Amino acid sequence: MDSEYVGTGYGNNLDDDGSSRPKRRGVNKERTAPRRTWTSLEEEGLINGLKSLINTGWKCDNGFRNGYLPQLEAHMNRVFPQCNIKAEPHITSKLHVWKKQYSTLVTMMTKSGLGWDESRHMVIVEDDKAGMNL
Secondary structure, three states, X not given: OOOOEXXXXXXXXXXXXOOOOOOEOOOOOOOOOOOOOOOHHHHHHHHHHHXXXXXXXXXXXXXXXXXXXXXXXXXXXXXXXXXXXXXXXXXXXXXXXXXXXXXXXXXXXXXXXXXXXXXXXXXXXXXXXXXXXX
């Protein structure tokens, strides 16, 4: 089943608290560890690790070669010995977030009236009506 929700909302699909919200599959209600928050230094270290992989031939036409994630994990453990960053789920999740943010920026930049401030590294609005169609 592809959906993260189980059932149709009828019958025994009530949440444990009796609400009518659909049950979510894969949710661990007893999760003890909080979600990981990356520091700026860790993000910079990951970027440097990706650059290092590119310089050593791990990049191919449509992405990275198989086995690049363990290489990144090893790089992060060398740079930050106490960080305990794993390829799965930490690095893959961070790369997914970056790709999503990049896609949003690319979409924004195709709109007329928006520009890029190179000195502040941010999107600027050149025309007040530019953001109306985002």
